[in-house]
Amino acid sequence: MTTVTARAPRSDHPGSDFARLSKKITEAGLLGRRPGYYTLRISAVAGLYITGWAAFVLVGPSWWTLAVAAFMAVLYGQVALVAHDMAHRQVFRRRRASEVSGRIAASWIGMGYGWWQDKHTRHHANPNTEDLDPDIDPDLLVWTQEQARAATGLPRLLGRRQAFLFFPLLTLEGFNLHVSSGRAIANRSLKHRALDGTLLFAHCAVYLTALFWVLPLGMAFAFLAVHQCLFGVYLGSVFAPNHKGMPILSADNRPDFLRRQVLTSRNVDGGRFTDFALGGLNHQIEHHLFPSMPSPNLRKARTIVRQYCRDLGVEYAETGLITSYRLVLGSLHRAGAPLREARVRG
Template sequence: MQSAQRSTTAPAKGAPPGAEPGQSATFAELLRRVKAEGLLDLRPRYYVGKLALNTSLLVAGLTAFVLVGASWWTLLVAVWMGFCGGQSSFMWHDAGHKAMFRSKRLATAVGLFHANFVNGISYGWWVNHHNRHHSHPNHLDLDPDIGRRTAIFDRKQYASRTRRQRFIVRHQGVLFFLLLVCELFKMQMTAYRNIARRQIRQPVLEGSIIAARAALYLGAVFWVLTPLQAVAFIVVQQAAQGVYFGMIFAPNHKGMELRDGEEETLDWLERQVLTSRNIRPSWLMDFVYGGLNYQIEHHLFPAMPQRSLPRARELTMEYCAERGIPYKEVGFFRSYREVATFLDEVAAPIRAGQAS
């Protein structure tokens, strides 16, 4: 497994000599096929183009913001900037997985710019958090993406929820999606707490970048717009980006197989495939999801450049069919329907008074 930081997980049973943590003999054959086609080779020119496109989207939004000026039409610009922030997250995501460049310094610079400066999120916190998620996807105790949610994925989690959270849980099939408007804000607050507690490697640097971003962002918004328009712009931009973030992560694992205290019994291949769901690819889906619609392949090969994921999908589907391993891929709308149905089914016994 290749990622921004090496996992401390011990190699799985049956792992070949010299394998990365988690690689099993079952996975080794798929890995050999992928390497034979050069799919793990870095493609820096491709990412230079991606970075240029992302910069163009941001510049277009900033230009529109200035040209529209103090008008309520600026709320459309706010939605666009929320979309741009989501697109920017793919840049720090791939940089964090070392899928862009071999240079750690260059990858970190891309990550700090797109996470801290563009979005006000701590890149250092995210890398650590995301690597742990990759090591233990959908594990009730070990996956931090499950632990930080108000929603529950198993009834045993209900006891730890507060009174307010329990109301949300009882209706989480609907409220989970409504609360996504707060997702960006929650990630920003997490960044501030981790920096204040010095729980990241470079708290001064990351804090300074986020502070500079806040000063420029708030200064520009309140300088160009009226106070009421400025507040509305911030709320709409935050909400739009939060929903976009939710669109990206919600269908990837929610409603897929859960793990609880049995991680050592699974090899790397099954651990990633059985807990992940792909969204059927097209040029539009690939752009909107930044390649994360190939969630299975991304989890199997975190350091794989986005451009190689379509071919890796073909190889993985073929290999899983040979081994009889279930491979889940659905359309856009069905993915969210499955998530909502799963969350509602988990909450149904609680609404009926069967919380235990």
């Protein structure tokens, strides 16, 4: 994929296009809190999380414990999605309550809240924008052919076959989450890094102690591998369809806020199960336009936003889940083309 400048026709009416859309969304009441929904959702996730670890103890040193590991991988993903909503102030209106609850939820899965929030905030401000969006930094994979031509080390080695390696590499994403959280603690500019470090260390200590106390050595390592690898695949499968394969913008020539968010995001079509599995992030366009909107309201907002974009002539990307993965893999394959060509010439 090459860097593009994505622009679309603008309205001649006074006021920004986003301001008029925001007025429509506000009048529809879609920015209001949903305390009942989040009380039920958080209670269910917390209850299943506790039940899962109770089952881990009760099953004990049996290979059936790997089924518990798979179950807990899904629960860790659901906790991550709840932490995401809390960080965006979808659950609580006040910043303090959102930060405290989000940090607690992040500690349940061994994620550094401050590190993730900083990274995710920069992504939301400049999605798919070179040099500004940390999610498209070429740290392991390359996302554009320009990055491929400049790649060295692992990105250069993996880039030739990165489309085939993408899902296998997601098995490392859970481990990467913990390692990156730990490395961020050394950054003196990180707010509350002592607290984040304490919570991260406490989670890892309790988690590893439980594994090696309850299970024999080999079984404990097997549980660790299944749990963390499936957790990584789940997380990657939730986030990959949202922006990968969409236009990548130039940092010095970007469209306005509405177009920047809509043109770089992709919605995943599906029913209520898709909403549950992806935590509402399948409505990625609406989420990026209104990040504090409670996730159960995103489906209703979708109808308004989609029609509004059509009226403006702004492309609104929407596809099925399997097709979204195909598009992601296709974009990765195209991005790695210069590395394959260089190998042939060499």
